[in-house]
Structures are given as structure tokens and as C-alpha cells.
Amino acid sequence: MNEENDDELSHLIRAHATRHRASPALEAAVRTEIALQSASMRRPVSASPWRWPIWRFGGVGFACGIIVGAVVMLVAGQPRDAGNLEGELTGSHVRALMANHLTDIASSDQHTVKPWFQGKLDYSPPVQDLGMQGFPLVGGRLDYLSGRAVAALVYRRHDHLINVFVWPDSGDGQTTLGGHQGYNVLHWRGGGMQYWAVSDVNAAELQTLGRLLR
Amino acid sequence: MANERDFETLVLPHLHAAFNLARWLVRDDHVAEDIVQDACLKAYRYFGSLREGDPRPWLMGIVRNNCYTWLEEERLIPGRVELDDELIDTLSAPEHGQGMDPGAILDRERTRKAVDDAIRALTPPFREVVVLRELEGLSYAEIAQIASIPIGTVMSRLSRARAELKGTLALFWRNK
Missing domain, CATH: 1.10.10.10 (Winged helix-like DNA-binding domain superfamily/Winged helix DNA-binding domain)
Incomplete structure (x- = not known):
């Protein structure tokens, strides 16, 4: 192993190995997030009732959420009520992340999260930790949708967070995948409950979670 | 407080290098993009701590740490992501x-x-x-x-x- 061989190896690698380049989309996403972060830093603290937790939840999809949320909050002054349930669910997902109010009870233990809902809801939502399957439970939260209190269960997939909203329903049926403002929304009914999972995670992974919960 | 314009001139030119490192370490485009984006935000938040230092190794150090955190999680919960290297090679x-x-x-x-x-x-x-x-x-x-x-x-x-x-x-x- 002499120096000359080192040089030849270097030449071979430099001439032929793949140099991966950041996509224009990645660069644009980074610039946008920096600009938003910078704008939020300049705002006086008292005028900012919520904090930007985005550095904790990196991800291109999350950036979209922040942009959507920021436009809504800065332009309209307050979160707009979407006319449909998917909009309402997505709004709840985004607000939970933005307001740093993701969970009321933070625990990956299903036996801690499930009993927490007792006395707060008139039903008991099914809670499972799916950490072994790659979807660790982050915790639970009480939410308010379509005029009723509902359970929101929070799961994590890599750096992405998933809100699963659960409330009683007598029906049973197919899983449907929809989307709202760049978020994926998965819906199914079964076991006396209806489920709505909302996240910026990709559709395939959200469907994996759906299958695990069904 | 971080200065957006300084950050853009000093740190963002190294985005390709940062992505190349992340992509080689985690071997997945989407994961590498997530990691680099998160690293840039961290870098921006702590831009003040860079002072007179060289921004390139500094940013790449943050990217590298994110990659190892991901690799460690991947070791504990394997098969979370289908590595797409093979696919890319054939296509x-x-x-x-x-x-x-x-x-x-x-x-x-x-x-x-x-x-x-x-x-x-x-x-x-x-x-x-x-x-x-x-x-x-x-x-x-x-x-x-x-x-x-x-x-x-x-x-x-x-x-x-x-x-x-x-x-x-x-x-x-x-x-x-």
C-alpha cells in the first residue's frame, strides 16, 4: 500500500463516485424556514402567544404546515375554520404543533395514556404503543372537533408527528386516504370508533400506521 | 441574534456538501433531506455560537450528528425505510x-x-x-x-x- 496507489485510488474516487447534490426544492425549503424563523424572532415576545417549535420537528412537510399555518395566523389573525372536517382536523394538527401543545399527557406507555382519558370523555379510546413497529406513542391530548370533545393520540415516525383523532361511531368500512393543504389524512371506522390520522408523513407510512391500528 | 443575510452567505453555500455527506451516510434521499433541513434550522438557531469559526465544518458536524442519531434509531428499529440505493442504481x-x-x-x-x-x-x-x-x-x-x-x-x-x-x-x- 504505497503513496502512488493512494493517489490512483483518490483519482478513481474523485473521477467516478457520485456527488449527491441538494435539490432546488430542499434549498427553497431551507430558505423559507430560515425566513420564517427570522421573522418570528423579530416579533416582540408579548405579541407572540405561541412559539415556533419547528427546529424540533424538521421535515419538508412540516415546513409546508408552518407556511400554511403562518399565512393563516398572520394574515387572518387567527386560525380559520375550514368548512369541512378534513380542514378542521388538519387545523387541529397544525395548531397542536405550533402552539407547543401537542400532548396533555406525554407518555409512551399505553397504560398511562388510556386511563388519563377517564372522566374527560364519555368513551374510552383504544390506545396502543407501536414503538416496536416504528411508530412510538408520544402521548394523548383532549381536542375539540365538530362540536364534541375527542381523543387525539400522538405518534411519531422519524421526525414526523402523527395525530390520530378517535371518537365513537357505529359504522365499519374501508380505509380512505385524503389530503388537505399538503397533509395526508387517513380515515377508517371499526371497533365502534372512527379514526382520523393526520400527518405530513408520506401516505404509505400513514397507511402502515392505519393497518397497525385497525 | 442570528442574522439571516449572514447565514445565507456563510452557511447556505455548503448545502450541497452537507447533503452529499448526509446522503452517503443514510443512503436515502428523503431521509437525507429531512436531516439537512433540520440541521440548517439548528445551525440558524445557534448561528451566534459560530462566531469567527469556519461555517462549513460546523454545519457538516451538525448534519453528521443528525445522521448518526438516525442511524442509531435505524439500528434499533430496522427496516423503517426501504433504502433506495439499489433502485436508483438499476434506474x-x-x-x-x-x-x-x-x-x-x-x-x-x-x-x-x-x-x-x-x-x-x-x-x-x-x-x-x-x-x-x-x-x-x-x-x-x-x-x-x-x-x-x-x-x-x-x-x-x-x-x-x-x-x-x-x-x-x-x-x-x-x-x-
Whole structure:
């Protein structure tokens, strides 16, 4: 192993190995997030009732959420009520992340999260930790949708967070995948409950979670 | 407080280098993008702590740490992401080589795949020194800073990685 061989190896690698380049989309996403972060830093603290937790939840999809949320909050002054349930669910997902109010009870233990809902809801939502399957439970939260209190269960997939909203329903049926403002929304009914999972995670992974919960 | 314009001129030019490192370490485009984006936000938040330091190894150190956190999680919960390297290799189109004969293009493509495969076969601590040294042209001192290891360790890892690569790629210069 002499120096000359080192040089030849270097030449071979430099001439032929793949140099991966950041996509224009990645660069644009980074610039946008920096600009938003910078704008939020300049705002006086008292005028900012919520904090930007985005550095904790990196991800291109999350950036979209922040942009959507920021436009809504800065332009309209307050979160707009979407006319449909998917909009309402997505709004709840985004607000939970933005307001740093993701969970009321933070625990990956299903036996801690499930009993927490007792006395707060008139039903008991099914809670499972799916950490072994790659979807660790982050915790639970009480939410308010379509005029009723509902359970929101929070799961994590890599750096992405998933809100699963659960409330009683007598029906049973197919899983449907929809989307709202760049978020994926998965819906199914079964076991006396209806489920709505909302996240910026990709559709395939959200469907994996759906299958695990069904 | 971080200055957006300074950050854009000092740190963002190193986005390609940061992505190249992340992509080589985690071997997945989407994961690498998530990691680089998160690292840039962290870098922006802590931009003040950079002071007079060199922004390139500083940013790449943050990217590298994110990659190792991901790799560690991946080790604990394997199979979370289908690595797409193989797919890309089979799908990648031949490079445009106007005036080059098809045999030469194919040859070039084969060489690229062989070199990529050989680097990919190294474990992350060895792969990263090769990528940083050969593809990014960084100094031993910069690599030491990025990987948080002494310069002596950089040199010994590089020499072991080279020995391994010479074995896998022996064909390419014995034939010359």
C-alpha cells in the first residue's frame, strides 16, 4: 500500500463516485424556514402567544404546515375554520404543533395514556404503543372537533408527528386516504370508533400506521 | 441574534456538501433531506455560537450528528425505510455523452457503480472520512472537527478505508 496507489485510488474516487447534490426544492425549503424563523424572532415576545417549535420537528412537510399555518395566523389573525372536517382536523394538527401543545399527557406507555382519558370523555379510546413497529406513542391530548370533545393520540415516525383523532361511531368500512393543504389524512371506522390520522408523513407510512391500528 | 443575510452567505453555500455527506451516510434521499433541513434550522438557531469559526465544518458536524442519531434509531428499529440505493442504481440513466461511443458510456457507468458500491460497503465511520476527504476535499483538521475525533484517528481511518477500497477496486488499476 504505497503513496502512488493512494493517489490512483483518490483519482478513481474523485473521477467516478457520485456527488449527491441538494435539490432546488430542499434549498427553497431551507430558505423559507430560515425566513420564517427570522421573522418570528423579530416579533416582540408579548405579541407572540405561541412559539415556533419547528427546529424540533424538521421535515419538508412540516415546513409546508408552518407556511400554511403562518399565512393563516398572520394574515387572518387567527386560525380559520375550514368548512369541512378534513380542514378542521388538519387545523387541529397544525395548531397542536405550533402552539407547543401537542400532548396533555406525554407518555409512551399505553397504560398511562388510556386511563388519563377517564372522566374527560364519555368513551374510552383504544390506545396502543407501536414503538416496536416504528411508530412510538408520544402521548394523548383532549381536542375539540365538530362540536364534541375527542381523543387525539400522538405518534411519531422519524421526525414526523402523527395525530390520530378517535371518537365513537357505529359504522365499519374501508380505509380512505385524503389530503388537505399538503397533509395526508387517513380515515377508517371499526371497533365502534372512527379514526382520523393526520400527518405530513408520506401516505404509505400513514397507511402502515392505519393497518397497525385497525 | 442570528442574522439571516449572514447565514445565507456563510452557511447556505455548503448545502450541497452537507447533503452529499448526509446522503452517503443514510443512503436515502428523503431521509437525507429531512436531516439537512433540520440541521440548517439548528445551525440558524445557534448561528451566534459560530462566531469567527469556519461555517462549513460546523454545519457538516451538525448534519453528521443528525445522521448518526438516525442511524442509531435505524439500528434499533430496522427496516423503517426501504433504502433506495439499489433502485436508483438499476434506474439511473446513462450519462449524456455527446460524441462518446456507447461502449465508453457503459464503461463509465460501470465504473461509477463499482466505485459507489465499494464506498457504500464501508461502515459509516470509514465511509464518512472517504466522502469528506475525496469528494469534498476537506483537510484532516476539518474532518476531525466534523467527526469529533483526533486528527490521528482521521488519518488511521482514512488509511484503513483506503486499504479496504484498494482491495474491492483492485481490478481498476491492475489492468492499466
